[in-house]
Amino acid sequence: xxxxxxxxxxxxxxxxxxxxxxxxxxxxxxxxxxxxxxxxxxxxxxxxxxxxxxxxxxxxxxxxxxxxxxxxxxxxxxxxxxxxxxxxxxxxxxxxxxxxxxxxxxxxxxxxxxxxxxxxxxxxxxxxxxxxxxxxxxxxxxxxxxxxxxxxxxxxxxxxxxxxxxxxxxxxxxxxxxxxxxxxxxxxxxxxxxxxxxxxxxxxxxxxxxxxxxxxxxxxxxxxxxxxxxxxxxxxxxxxxxxxxxxxxxxxxxxxxxxxxxxxxxxxxxxxxxxxxxxxxxxxxxxxxxxxxxxxxxxxxxxxxxxxxxxxxxxxxxxxxxxxxxxxxxxxxxxxxxxxxxxxxxxxxxxxxxxxxxxxxxxxxxxxxxxxxxxxxxxxxxxxxxxxxxxxxxxxxxxxxxxxxxxxxxxxxxxxxxxxxxxxxxxxxxxxxxxxxxxxxxxxxxxxxxxxxxxxxxxxxxxxxxxxxxxxxxxxxxxxxxxxxxxxxxxxxxxxxxxxx
Amino acid sequence: xxxxxxxxxxxxxxxxxxxxxxxxxxxxxxxxxxxxxxxxxxxxxxxxxxxxxxxxxxxxxxxxxxxxxxxxxxxxxxxxxxxxxxxxxxxxxxxxxxxxxxxxxxxxxxxxxxxxxxxxxxxxxxxxxxxxxxxxxxxxxxxxxxxxxxxxxxxxxxxxxxxxxxxxxxxxxxxxxxxxxxxxxxxxxxxxxxxxxxxxxxxxxxxxxxxxxxxxxxxxxxxxxxxxxxxxxxxxxxxxxxxxxxxxxxxxxxxxxxxxxxxxxxxxxxxxxxxxxxxxxxxxxxxxxxxxxxxxxxxxxxxxxxxxxxxxxxxxxxxxxxxxxxxxxxxxxxxxxxxxxxxxxxxxxxxxxxxxxxxxxxxxxxxxxxxxxxxxxxxxxxxxxxxxxxxxxxxxxxxxxxxxxxxxxxxxxxxxxxxxxxxxxxxxxxxxxxxxxxxxxxxxxxxxxxxxxxxxxxxxxxxxxxxxxxxxxxxxxxxxxxxxx
Numbered sequence: 001x002x003x004x005x006x007x008x009x010x011x012x013x014x015x016x017x018x019x020x021x022x023x024x025x026x027x028x029x030x031x032x033x034x035x036x037x038x039x040x041x042x043x044x045x046x047x048x049x050x051x052x053x054x055x056x057x058x059x060x061x062x063x064x065x066x067x068x069x070x071x072x073x074x075x076x077x078x079x080x081x082x083x084x085x086x087x088x089x090x091x092x093x094x095x096x097x098x099x100x101x102x103x104x105x106x107x108x109x110x111x112x113x114x115x116x117x118x119x120x121x122x123x124x125x126x127x128x129x130x131x132x133x134x135x136x137x138x139x140x141x142x143x144x145x146x147x148x149x150x151x152x153x154x155x156x157x158x159x160x161x162x163x164x165x166x167x168x169x170x171x172x173x174x175x176x177x178x179x180x181x182x183x184x185x186x187x188x189x190x191x192x193x194x195x196x197x198x199x200x201x202x203x204x205x206x207x208x209x210x211x212x213x214x215x216x217x218x219x220x221x222x223x224x225x226x227x228x229x230x231x232x233x234x235x236x237x238x239x240x241x242x243x244x245x246x247x248x249x250x251x252x253x254x255x256x257x258x259x260x261x262x263x264x265x266x267x268x269x270x271x272x273x274x275x276x277x278x279x280x281x282x283x284x285x286x287x288x289x290x291x292x293x294x295x296x297x298x299x300x301x302x303x304x305x306x307x308x309x310x311x312x313x314x315x316x317x318x319x320x321x322x323x324x325x326x327x328x329x330x331x332x333x334x335x336x337x338x339x340x341x342x343x344x345x346x347x348x349x350x351x352x353x354x355x356x357x358x359x360x361x362x363x364x365x366x367x368x369x370x371x372x373x374x375x376x377x378x379x380x381x382x383x384x385x386x387x388x389x390x391x392x393x394x395x396x397x398x399x400x401x402x403x404x405x406x407x408x409x410x411x412x413x414x415x416x417x418x419x420x421x422x423x424x425x426x427x428x429x430x431x432x433x434x435x436x437x438x439x440x441x442x443x444x445x446x447x448x449x450x451x452x453x454x455x456x457x458x459x460x461x462x463x464x465x466x467x468x469x470x471x472x473x474x475x476x477x478x479x480x481x482x483x484x485x486x487x488x489x490x491x492x493x494x495x496x497x498x499x500x501x
Numbered sequence: 502x503x504x505x506x507x508x509x510x511x512x513x514x515x516x517x518x519x520x521x522x523x524x525x526x527x528x529x530x531x532x533x534x535x536x537x538x539x540x541x542x543x544x545x546x547x548x549x550x551x552x553x554x555x556x557x558x559x560x561x562x563x564x565x566x567x568x569x570x571x572x573x574x575x576x577x578x579x580x581x582x583x584x585x586x587x588x589x590x591x592x593x594x595x596x597x598x599x600x601x602x603x604x605x606x607x608x609x610x611x612x613x614x615x616x617x618x619x620x621x622x623x624x625x626x627x628x629x630x631x632x633x634x635x636x637x638x639x640x641x642x643x644x645x646x647x648x649x650x651x652x653x654x655x656x657x658x659x660x661x662x663x664x665x666x667x668x669x670x671x672x673x674x675x676x677x678x679x680x681x682x683x684x685x686x687x688x689x690x691x692x693x694x695x696x697x698x699x700x701x702x703x704x705x706x707x708x709x710x711x712x713x714x715x716x717x718x719x720x721x722x723x724x725x726x727x728x729x730x731x732x733x734x735x736x737x738x739x740x741x742x743x744x745x746x747x748x749x750x751x752x753x754x755x756x757x758x759x760x761x762x763x764x765x766x767x768x769x770x771x772x773x774x775x776x777x778x779x780x781x782x783x784x785x786x787x788x789x790x791x792x793x794x795x796x797x798x799x800x801x802x803x804x805x806x807x808x809x810x811x812x813x814x815x816x817x818x819x820x821x822x823x824x825x826x827x828x829x830x831x832x833x834x835x836x837x838x839x840x841x842x843x844x845x846x847x848x849x850x851x852x853x854x855x856x857x858x859x860x861x862x863x864x865x866x867x868x869x870x871x872x873x874x875x876x877x878x879x880x881x882x883x884x885x886x887x888x889x890x891x892x893x894x895x896x897x898x899x900x901x902x903x904x905x906x907x908x909x910x911x912x913x914x915x916x917x918x919x920x921x922x923x924x925x926x927x928x929x930x931x932x933x934x935x936x937x938x939x940x941x942x943x944x945x946x947x948x949x950x951x952x953x954x955x956x957x958x959x960x961x962x963x964x965x966x967x968x969x970x971x972x973x974x975x976x977x978x979x980x981x982x983x984x985x986x
Contacts, residue, residue, distance in 0.1 A: 044606050048824045050599065050707040051586045051608060053740050083820050085867070089840045094823030142840070149840045151828065280867035282876060285712035285817055287741055 009212045010240045011220075012169035014232070015204040016182060018161045018192045019138065020063045026137050026159035027054030027097060027287075034198045038152035046157045048093035053286050056081075060159035062300060064104040064135045065292065067161060067191045069304045071108030071130050075297045079104040079135075080289040085280040089151050090140040098162075099134035100281050102289070105163075106132050110185065111309045112177040113327075122323045125309065128178050129166040136160050155199075161192070167206065167217065172236035179203070179229045184308050188333035196228050203232050207239040209247070218243070219253040223260050223267055235260050238267055305333055319343065319350035328358045334385050335362075338392050345396035352399045356416060361390070364420045389423040390416075398426035408489055411435050439488040441495075444479075447487070448495045451478045464500060472496055506531040507668035510981060511725040514671060515573045518565065525558035525565075525576030529620060532578055536623075536669055539986050544644040545654075545664035547583055548591050549623035554578070557620045564618060571618030574732055578622035579614055580670040582661050584631055585716060586705035587611050587621050594707050595639035596629045598825045598832045598851030608705020609737045610674060610716050617732045622670055625660030629853045630822065631681055631709040633657050634925040637916055638855045645912065646688060647984035648950050652909040655685030655925075661719045662689035666951075668983045672729050673719045678709050679810050680904075680929025682717045683941035683955060687904035690943045690951030690982050692726045692970065693719045695929075697960045698936035699744045702737030708821040710814035711742075713933040722980040723942070723970040730963065749961040750938075754968035758791045762969075763798035763897030771927055774907040780945030780952040781903045787973060788901075798893045798900065803931060805882045807923060810930045812866050812879035819863025825851060858919065887935040894937070894959040899969055901956055902928045904941040908950035932957045942970040943979035951982070 025032050028045035045052040061079075068075050080102040083095040108130040116123035138158040143150050163182070169175050183201065186192040194201045208220035221243075223235045243253055256272040306314075308330050315326035329336045339357050343350040365388060398419065402412045407430055418429045430436055438444060451457065457478065463471035472493075479492055506514070506528055517523040533551050540546050561576040570576075581587060584594045586604040588611070593599045607615070614621060628638035636644040636659025644659045646652040647667040654663040658675030662685035665673055675682035677695040686693025695717045706716050718729035736745025754760075764785060769778050789795050827833035827847030834846030852860070866875035893900060905925055915922045932939035937960060941953040956966050974980045 047829055049605070049830070050592060050594070050602070050824070051584075051604075051606075051703075051705040053704050055739055055741055085820050085823060087823065087826065087841070087844055089826070089828045089844065092824065092829065094826060095820050278869045280820070280864065280869075280872070282816060282820070282867055282872070285710075285742075286708075 007212055008209045008240070008244050009214075010170060010236065011167045011208050011210065011217055012171075012175050012236055013167035013206040013220075014163075014165045014169065014175065014178065015206070016163040016165075016179070017202045017204075018163065018186060018194060019200040020060050020135075020159040020161055021190060021192050022057060022059045022063060022159050024057050024059070025157035026057050026060045026135065028157050029055075030157065032154065032158050034195075036154055038150070038154060041154040042156070046092065046153060054097060054284075056287055056290060057159065060135060061104060061290065062296070063159075063191045064133065064161050065297065066189055066300050066303055067133060067163070067186065068105035068108060069297070069301055070185050070189045070191070071105075071110055073105050073108030073130065075292055076102065076104070076106050078102060078289050078291050081284040081287045082281045083284050086277050088139075088142075089149065090142045090156070092140065092153060092156050096137060096139065097284055097287070098136035101283075103132040103134035104292075105130070105134070105161075110165075110178060110181050111307070112174065112181045113309065114173055114177050116323075120322065120324050122327070126174065128168045128174075131164045131166050133161050133163040136162060167208075172233045172240075175205070175236050176229055176233045179232060181308065184331060188305050188308065189303070199227055202227050205232055205235050205239075207236060207243070208253070209240060209243045219255050221253065221256050221258050223258040224270065226260055228262070231260055231262050234262070234265055235267060238265065242267070311336060315354075319354070321351060321354050325351075325354045325358045328362070329354065338385050338388070341392035342396045345393040346400045346403075349399055349403050352403065353395060356395060356399065356412075360413065360416050361388070361395070361420075364417075389421070390419050394419060394425055401426055401430060405437060405439055405488060405490070406430065407435050407437055411437070434484075434486070436486065437488040438483050438486040439491055441491065444483075444487055444491055444495055447479055447482050448492065448499055451475055451482070452496075452499055454478070461500060472500070505668075507535045508981065508983060509671065510722050511577050511671040511720065511728055512573070512722075514577055515575070515728075518576045519570075525561040525620060526555060528576065529554050529558040529578060529622075532622070532670060539667050539669060542645065542650060542986060543647055543663050543667045543669070544642045545625055545660045545667060545669055546580070546623045547593065547595065547626045547639075547641050547660070550590070554620060554622055561618055561620065571616065572732075573617075573728055574614070574672075575618030576620065577672060578620040578670050579672045579674065579729065580622045580625050580661065580664050581611070581674045582627050582658055582676055583624040584627060584676055584707040584709075585610060585674055586707075590621070591624055592707065593624070593641065594630045595627045595641050596851065596853065596856070597640045598848075599830075600640070600832065602830055606705065609702035609735075609739065610733050611705060613733055613735060619672075619732070625658070625664055625673060627660055628657035628681075629856050630707070630818070631657040631676055631678055631714075632818070632855050632859055634680070634684055634922050635910075635912075635915070636660060636685070637912065638853055640853050643912065646909045646950070647986055648690065649909070651911055652950065653688070653912050655688035655905070655909060657681040657685075658693070658719065659685045662686050662691055662693065665689065665691040665719060665721050666982075666984050667986055671721070672725055674716060674729075674733075675719045676706055676709075676714060676716050677929075677933065678713045678814060679933050680926040682719060683904050683929050683939060683953070684925055686719055686941040687943075687953030687955075688909040688951065690953070690979065690984075691719060691721050692723055692940065692942060693717065694726050694730060694940045694963070694966065695932060695938065696730065696734065696963060697747075697750065697938045698933075699742050700747060700750055700938075700961070700963070701733045702735070702740040702743040704737055704739040704743075708817075710817040711821060712817060713810075713814055715933075721982070723967055723974050726940075726970075727967050747961050750963040752964055754962075754965040757968040757972040758793060760788070760899060760965065760969055761794045761796065761897040762788050763796055763893055763900045765800050765803060765900060765902060766797050768902045768928070772906045772924065773903055774947060776945075776947035777903050777905070777907060777952050780947070781901075781954045784944045784954045784973060785901060787976065788969075791972060794897075796897060798897060800889050800893060800931075802882065802886050802889050806886055806931045806934060807927055809879045809882040809886065810926070810934060811862065811923060812875050813883060813934070815859045815863030816867050816876050816879075817863070819860045819867065822852075822856065822860055827851070855919065883934050886931055890931060890935045890937060890957070891959065894957075894962075898962070898965050899956045899958045901954060904928060904953040904955040908947040908952055928955050936960065938963045938966055940966040940970055942973055943982065944973065944977070945979070951979075
């Protein structure tokens with residue numbers, strides 16, 4: 001008898017490899033970056049030439065500590081590097097410098113947000129524990145061409161932070177949510193760019209299943225080198241289904257290392273446990289144990305940005321923003337800070353500002369090519385505000401003009417478009433275009449009375465009085481025409497209702 | 502000039518150069534002539550670019566003439582062991598694996614020598630990747646002891662010691678992982694100093710066992726040894742284990758006659774030859790006669806040193822030598838299909854027997870299931886040995902033993918018995934394990950072969966070692982000695 005999938009619980013742990021945002025490589029002074037000719041970004045140290053020695057890049061260590069602070073880990077007093085020995089042509093020294101016993105980050109947690117019932121409803125929040133994160137060097141890339149093999153060492157020695165979670169994730173949706181949060185934390189703190197198309201974030205995914213309610217973890221498999229959030233999600237779905245199928249057919253799960261073919265959406269066996277490498281780890285004798293001073297930690301603590309979800313809660317509670325707008329804003333730190341600067345310049349109406357930012361500003365930024373090369377990953381609004389033509393205070397000025405009744409909401413959209421095009425102040429545009437609304441009650445009363453007296457509209461007046469609300473709109477056109485469209489529409493509406501009784 | 506230039510000390514040559522009595526070009530020409538006469542017999546050098554040497558000498562002479570001399574080493578040739586990088590010169594480590602390698606960069610010590618105006622004078626033979634005590638493990642050539650060409654010069658810096666003893670060069674660089682400077686210095690009757698670990702940058706020294714390796718000076722007298730040491734020691738941000746210039750290492754040691762000398766208990770029982778024992782005992786008596794306090798010290802874990810060393814050194818070596826795979830540089834096998842086959846075959850063909858033996862041993866002691874029993878245990882033994890040495894050196898200034906139990910042996914005599922050969926380093930290894938400075942000073946002969954004694958001091962006590970050596974040297978006729986060739 002077959003049981004339903006809901007009888008099973010999936011247990012997921014992730015190992016996320018993130019290339020850190022640094023100028024130089026992790027143990028060499030050679031710079032690194034994407035899109036260079038093969039073997040352009042190498043030096044004697046990167047190539048492991050005889051006699052060369054590693055020197056720890058301080059910036060890479062500090063970015064790692066900053067990540068630890070972002071996830072609330074206790075920064076260890078010291079960290080150290082070990083050698084992981086294995087032979088492969090992409091590995092210039094045939095050992096990788098990594099941290100086995102004394103990683104730079106120990107513990108911590110990442111808050112995640114699951115999808116809500118609809119786009120406008122906040123989903124469940126959960127905390128995923130970080131076991132540790134260690135700082136290591138990336139390897140080169142091997143490719144096969146014709147009868148030979150080619151190797152490019154540009155990537156060799158790029159600082160790689162491997163973030164290892166506890167097995168706290170329970171679904172593909174949680175895995176996806178975790179990675180989204182992680183990417184937001186890493187990018188917002190400037191720790192990493194996480195551009196998945198450039199291979200800056202790669203994931204190993206450990207999956208096991210157990211009967212719901214069971215304590216004991218099942219045998220896990222590890223699927224290696226997933227380079228997108230969707231691949232992780234698909235792997236979890238695939239691997240869960242496969243393991244359920246195996247166990248329900250009376251077979252057992254083999255502890256094995258697997259690969260993922262994203263094109264076919266299928267996993268495959270790379271090697272089983274019997275073939276596991278003996279990496280012969282030992283402490284690297286070239287790099288002394290690194291003491292992490294409390295002064296350094298205190299200095300880095302100041303660089304920790306407000307947590308994504310703390311910010312989201314604040315926007316909802318303090319600014320009264322709807323969840324959707326808050327979640328869009330906080331996903332991008334630059335955008336959120338831009339919004340807050342605008343809100344500070346016009347504290348009376350944060351909702352009005354959020355509305356313009358999340359709708360008009362994001363739309364126009366996206367249409368103008370994202371205003372710069374922004375990391376366009378699958379989750380976050382990939383906009384950069386570096387070259388945004390509108391300054392926060394200018395947007396606040398626009399909202400204030402609307403709030404003060406100087407222009408209508410409809411006119412505000414037109415003024416915004418002009419501001420985005422020219423970078424001018426809202427008030428300058430309003431004056432230049434003569435958009436100022438006419439809110440002079442005395443003058444408008446006169447015009448309204450004249451229009452009502454015009455026999456051409458008598459039919460509409462009769463309909464309105466007969467109970468057809470919409471018929472009143474036919475009177476607004478002639479009023480707008482007489483005022484060159486400047487009459488305050490709210491005021492006109494009030495006056496018409498007053499005179500028509 | 503009365504003296505043949507090749508017999509003079511670096512200090513004396515420096516004085517003559519300064520006084521305008523000599524040019525670097527004349528000196529180098531004389532040494533090149535000597536090289537043509539002698540090197541074939543001794544086999545110390547594996548490479549000498551004469552045109553480059555003369556060009557350097559002329560540049561040095563021009564600097565001096567322009568009043569831009571760079572100090573006491575200006576114009577003085579320094580020969581370099583073939584595991585220390587000099588840009589544009591071979592860096593073979595006397596291995597078939599690196600036979601074709603030309604270094605694209607300078608080691609830190611090479612930069613220091615250039616900055617001091619020294620002449621970078623050729624490449625010296627060694628045991629392959631510094632693994633050995635006789636230089637017989639060189640894949641390039643044999644080196645012979647200038648005092649008896651049927652004997653080994655010691656190793657692994659055998660080329661360095663032999664070049665000095667044969668009058669081929671006044672100064673040489675060696676490297677020392679378990680005795681590789683001091684043991685050949687003893688066998689060839691020259692001075693060799695292994696500095697405190699971290700005093701000299703290892704950047705550009707091809708690694709054998711990174712936590713033990715140190716570059717050090719070799720010379721025919723204490724004065725020259727100190728001259729070279731001072732030039733080499735400086736801070737270097739490219740080696741995280743280098744703490745840079747430490748004035749403490751060069752602080753005058755005061756009156757050498759007041760040094761407290763410790764004699765490890767029972768050292769004469771460790772297979773020490775009769776004539777070696779006689780020479781070293783005479784040295785101890787000399788120091789006693791000078792007023793030094795001589796006392797016996799206990800080092801209970803000293804017997805652990807050799808086995809500990811062969812676990813730690815081979816473990817690190819197995820990893821350090823992993824990079825030689827034919828992918829990026831060095832020997833690449835012609836017979837290979839896949840990349841992994843190419844790496845395997847290149848290593849099988851490129852390494853000699855002793856290097857393979859140590860890689861296998863090191864791989865074994867680090868492997869899963871054995872690392873705790875061997876490698877981790879060796880680390881604990883190493884800590885214990887270091888603690889005992891530091892404790893002993895808190896009560897005495899230096900520890901004195903023979904450098905090597907027996908004088909140089911015949912070429913081939915121990916080639917089939919690696920374990921016997923490993924005992925050559927029984928007195929020298931603890932200084933590497935504990936990171937301490939140590940020196941070998943010539944103190945007599947066993948037959949016609951030189952014998953040296955060995956001093957170990959506390960960290961950064963180089964000045965004391967040199968002062969003690971100077972006191973002995975001044976009273977005896979062993980400085981500047983050269984074999985008749």
